[in-house]
Amino acid sequence: MTDENNIAQTLERVRQILETxxxxxxxxxxxxxxxxxxxxxxxxxxxxxxxLLLPELDIASMADLLEELEDDEVxxxxxxxxxxxxxxxxxxxxxxxxxxxxxxxxxxxxxxxxSQMEDADEVLPLLGYTxxxxxxxxxxxxxxxxxxxxxxxxxxxxxxxxxNIEVPYYLYVxxxxxxxxxxxxxxxxVISAPETKxxxxxxxxxxxxxxxxxQEEAARLMTRYDLTSLPVVDHELRLVGVxxxxxxxxxxxxxxxEDIYRLANMxxxxxxxxxxxxxxxxxxLPWMYVNTLTALFASWxxxxxxxxxxxxxxxxxxxxxxxxxxxxxxxxxVAMMVRAMALGKAEPKMIWKAFRKQVMVxxxxxxxxxxxxxxxxxxxxxxPVLGLILGLAMVFNMTLAGAIGTLIPFVLRYLGQDPAxxxxxxxxxATDSLGFFIFLGLATLFLNNLR
Amino acid sequence: MTDENNIAQTLERVRQILETxxxxxxxxxxxxxxxxxxxxxxxxxxxxxxxLLLPELDIASMADLLEELEDDEVxxxxxxxxxxxxxxxxxxxxxxxxxxxxxxxxxxxxxxxxSQMEDADEVLPLLGYTxxxxxxxxxxxxxxxxxxxxxxxxxxxxxxxxxNIEVPYYLYVxxxxxxxxxxxxxxxxVISAPETKxxxxxxxxxxxxxxxxxQEEAARLMTRYDLTSLPVVDHELRLVGVxxxxxxxxxxxxxxxEDIYRLANMxxxxxxxxxxxxxxxxxxLPWMYVNTLTALFASWxxxxxxxxxxxxxxxxxxxxxxxxxxxxxxxxxVAMMVRAMALGKAEPKMIWKAFRKQVMVxxxxxxxxxxxxxxxxxxxxxxPVLGLILGLAMVFNMTLAGAIGTLIPFVLRYLGQDPAxxxxxxxxxATDSLGFFIFLGLATLFLNNLR
Numbered sequence: 001m002t003d004e005n006n007i008a009q010t011l012e013r014v015r016q017i018l019e020t021x022x023x024x025x026x027x028x029x030x031x032x033x034x035x036x037x038x039x040x041x042x043x044x045x046x047x048x049x050x051x052l053l054l055p056e057l058d059i060a061s062m063a064d065l066l067e068e069l070e071d072d073e074v075x076x077x078x079x080x081x082x083x084x085x086x087x088x089x090x091x092x093x094x095x096x097x098x099x100x101x102x103x104x105x106x107x108x109x110x111x112x113x114x115s116q117m118e119d120a121d122e123v124l125p126l127l128g129y130t131x132x133x134x135x136x137x138x139x140x141x142x143x144x145x146x147x148x149x150x151x152x153x154x155x156x157x158x159x160x161x162x163x164n165i166e167v168p169y170y171l172y173v174x175x176x177x178x179x180x181x182x183x184x185x186x187x188x189x190v191i192s193a194p195e196t197k198x199x200x201x202x203x204x205x206x207x208x209x210x211x212x213x214x215q216e217e218a219a220r221l222m223t224r225y226d227l228t229s230l231p232v233v234d235h236e237l238r239l240v241g242v243x244x245x246x247x248x249x250x251x252x253x254x255x256x257x258e259d260i261y262r263l264a265n266m267x268x269x270x271x272x273x274x275x276x277x278x279x280x281x282x283x284x285l286p287w288m289y290v291n292t293l294t295a296l297f298a299s300w301x302x303x304x305x306x307x308x309x310x311x312x313x314x315x316x317x318x319x320x321x322x323x324x325x326x327x328x329x330x331x332x333x334v335a336m337m338v339r340a341m342a343l344g345k346a347e348p349k350m351i352w353k354a355f356r357k358q359v360m361v362x363x364x365x366x367x368x369x370x371x372x373x374x375x376x377x378x379x380x381x382x383x384p385v386l387g388l389i390l391g392l393a394m395v396f397n398m399t400l401a402g403a404i405g406t407l408i409p410f411v412l413r414y415l416g417q418d419p420a421x422x423x424x425x426x427x428x429x430a431t432d433s434l435g436f437f438i439f440l441g442l443a444t445l446f447l448n449n450l451r
Numbered sequence: 452m453t454d455e456n457n458i459a460q461t462l463e464r465v466r467q468i469l470e471t472x473x474x475x476x477x478x479x480x481x482x483x484x485x486x487x488x489x490x491x492x493x494x495x496x497x498x499x500x501x502x503l504l505l506p507e508l509d510i511a512s513m514a515d516l517l518e519e520l521e522d523d524e525v526x527x528x529x530x531x532x533x534x535x536x537x538x539x540x541x542x543x544x545x546x547x548x549x550x551x552x553x554x555x556x557x558x559x560x561x562x563x564x565x566s567q568m569e570d571a572d573e574v575l576p577l578l579g580y581t582x583x584x585x586x587x588x589x590x591x592x593x594x595x596x597x598x599x600x601x602x603x604x605x606x607x608x609x610x611x612x613x614x615n616i617e618v619p620y621y622l623y624v625x626x627x628x629x630x631x632x633x634x635x636x637x638x639x640x641v642i643s644a645p646e647t648k649x650x651x652x653x654x655x656x657x658x659x660x661x662x663x664x665x666q667e668e669a670a671r672l673m674t675r676y677d678l679t680s681l682p683v684v685d686h687e688l689r690l691v692g693v694x695x696x697x698x699x700x701x702x703x704x705x706x707x708x709e710d711i712y713r714l715a716n717m718x719x720x721x722x723x724x725x726x727x728x729x730x731x732x733x734x735x736l737p738w739m740y741v742n743t744l745t746a747l748f749a750s751w752x753x754x755x756x757x758x759x760x761x762x763x764x765x766x767x768x769x770x771x772x773x774x775x776x777x778x779x780x781x782x783x784x785v786a787m788m789v790r791a792m793a794l795g796k797a798e799p800k801m802i803w804k805a806f807r808k809q810v811m812v813x814x815x816x817x818x819x820x821x822x823x824x825x826x827x828x829x830x831x832x833x834x835p836v837l838g839l840i841l842g843l844a845m846v847f848n849m850t851l852a853g854a855i856g857t858l859i860p861f862v863l864r865y866l867g868q869d870p871a872x873x874x875x876x877x878x879x880x881a882t883d884s885l886g887f888f889i890f891l892g893l894a895t896l897f898l899n900n901l902r
Contacts, residue, residue: 158642186638261787281815321747335715361735
């Protein structure tokens with residue numbers, strides 16, 4: 001099942017047809033693909049081609065396609081639709097996707113479009129939640145039953161409701177006040193006798209989440225308990241929606257991107273190689289300035305050794321080896337701690353055990369690298385004392401890197417910060433400044449043997 | 452639904468009961484929790500407590516618990532079980548989990564245990580696949596039907612088979628040779644008339660994967676097409692297993708860990724803060740040595756400017772600002788490219804567009820930082836020429852960082868390597884060496900104005 005070739009071929013066909021024949025023929029060819037592939041192809045077209053093609057799709061296909069596009073791509077695409085047509089499409093879309101789209105439109109257009117939608121009541125309850133909350137992730141397309149419903153009635157209900165419904169494999173049991181009381185899997189339903197009451201086969205131990213909780217908690221629960229869907233309740237424990245597995249995968253990917261970006265000192269996880277330059281600068285430059293401060297602080301440390309360096313200029317060539325490799329070792333620790341925290345594998349109580357272990361790793365790595373570099377530079381520069389202080393400084397600095405690189409993520413988390421944010425900068429600041437200080441300080445002590 | 456408090460309280464109770472009462476009482480308390488929480492609690496116990504508790508669990512509960520433990524934890528736990536008991540537990544476990552466990556046991560024990568298992572035939576086919584392949588991820592617990600089966604027969608079959616079966620929401624249609632012919636959702640099944648033939652309601656456009664494919668491709672397909680399960684076929688397109696959504700989440704998390712670790716120059720994605728020191732050194736030290744080479748190369752560049760530095764020692768204080776901030780800018784680019792590639796958002800054809808954009812970002816960041824730093828250092832050191840060459844060098848080096856940081860991940864991927872591996876090292880090597888060269892080179896040109 002390779003899709004890339006298929007998409008490339010279809011893209012060629014669609015382009016040709018758009019040039020020579022009618023856009024409606026091109027639309028028919030596009031629809032031969034899976035909606036996810038349609039979206040990829042659609043993005044490859046230029047704007048004029050997209051504007052020709054989109055109106056040719058029937059409402060249901062348009063809804064499927066729009067669900068697969070990224071937020072900004074959707075906005076570009078629906079530009080050419082009338083509010084009336086847009087309202088029809090939104091009625092067809094999954095309510096959570098429709099709410100996301102509406103959330104990106106100008107306020108006056110939202111009112112206008114909502115007033116023309118038939119199923120506005122499915123989408124309205126979703127508009128109040130922030131993007132990052134469990135409520136912002138959920139859909140209102142789920143199936144809820146009363147406890148006294150029979151299996152036969154439930155099956156009949158399934159035959160009657162919207163066949164596009166996203167979460168047909170779990171049915172939720174609610175009481176008169178809509179409070180969540182249990183869950184029953186479709187499989188349990190089909191293997192039970194028709195007259196069985198739902199309450200007797202439902203599992204009352206249902207795992208749920210509050211709509212105000214962070215979406216990361218939803219991802220954590222669904223991952224931990226291997227759930228394909230997670231019911232969402234309001235503050236009175238009333239069922240208000242359901243989060244489905246595909247939304248969770250997006251959350252997990254966004255979280256990983258965020259961690260990777262923060263470890264590399266970028267604050268905007270939406271940045272992509274082709275993002276507008278203004279966005280890139282906005283997401284990257286602030287951290288560059290923070291880094292500049294720490295780099296200048298390290299320079300200030302070196303300025304104190306100006307006369308030493310004037311006398312033994314070769315020191316300038318090796319100070320960066322100490323600082324750089326220390327920073328490297330520290331980054332390894334930070335990456336390991338941040339990842340362990342993200343995966344829930346780093347509890348506060350393990351801090352001392354991890355700390356001792358990482359200091360030991362720092363000492364050993366320092367020895368392993370320091371001895372090799374020390375001997376090499378001693379021979380290369382025909383200066384055994386230079387080799388000695390270089391090796392010693394590396395052992396010190398890497399031990400320090402192990403200690404600081406382990407502690408800083410814990411400290412940041414303790415302060416309520418994301419452990420990924422600024423960890424790298426703080427660790428590098430320490431390994432740079434202290435690396436210079438240790439190396440040049442040792443050189444000062446051994447100056448008489450060094451000349 | 453908070454689980455952490457609940458686990459902590461139950462842990463206390465289990466510990467107390469283990470000290471004062473019988474282990475079987477403790478086991479009863481443990482079983483009040485969800486298996487995922489049981490596993491967390493179990494890991495908090497010390498080895499003696501674990502060895503007391505485990506044998507008290509019935510076979511099914513033991514299987515549930517073991518399925519939730521990490522590979523090495525399982526190995527520790529089953530140590531105290533006889534081969535006979537272990538065989539019983541493995542019969543109860545999901546075949547993919549059982550196969551993983553068997554794969555970690557010594558070969559002679561595997562033979563022994565397999566000979567005592569009742570359902571060895573479910574597990575045996577899984578033992579031949581590597582951990583990283585689609586086959587290594589799949590389970591043999593799935594439901595396959597012949598095309599002529601009726602809906603009524605299928606539902607009866609569902610009532611008869613193992614109720615623990617992992618993927619009961621999709622049923623696969625196979626022909627006489629076991630070749631995959633279609634898929635039908637349980638919902639479609641229950642809303643169809645009993646006498647309907649499966650072939651008339653099955654979707655023949657089923658997305659599948661070959662058992663030899665990489666597990667990352669399986670994750671990509673399931674994410675792209677929002678699948679909760681993915682059928683796996685052999686080279687003759689015969690259905691051999693099914694991958695379920697929970698396995699994919701593990702793959703995605705492992706991949707993210709791998710990228711984060713590789714960007715931080717670690718080769719072993721299994722490393723955790725508390726991993727054995729030997730493992731840590733093995734996964735980290737090789738990259739430290741590679742880094743050492745590049746750091747020494749940068750030193751070698753500086754040695755050529757020894758007499759310059761002896762004359763104007765203050766240069767040694769600022770050379771690292773140029774190199775360090777260049778490295779930083781380059782790491783931002785690498786992180787962005789690597790992530791875009793991991794998420795399938797960086798196609799080869801976009802390389803030039805991304806390249807031009809990133810070079811522009813590099814120039815702008817270089818100007819933004821270079822001007823500020825240049826003016827600051829000019830005032831601080833009362834040396835306008837020093838400020839000028841520092842600022843100029845920073846603009847050059849950050850532009851270079853933008854270019855190299857964008858190209859290297861593409862080049863690595865083109866060479867069939869993981870773009871995350873070594874990208875950071877290569878970029879830092881360039882920004883360090885060239886940063887030193889540009890700054891000290893400019894200083895040489897302006898030497899007369901600098902003194």
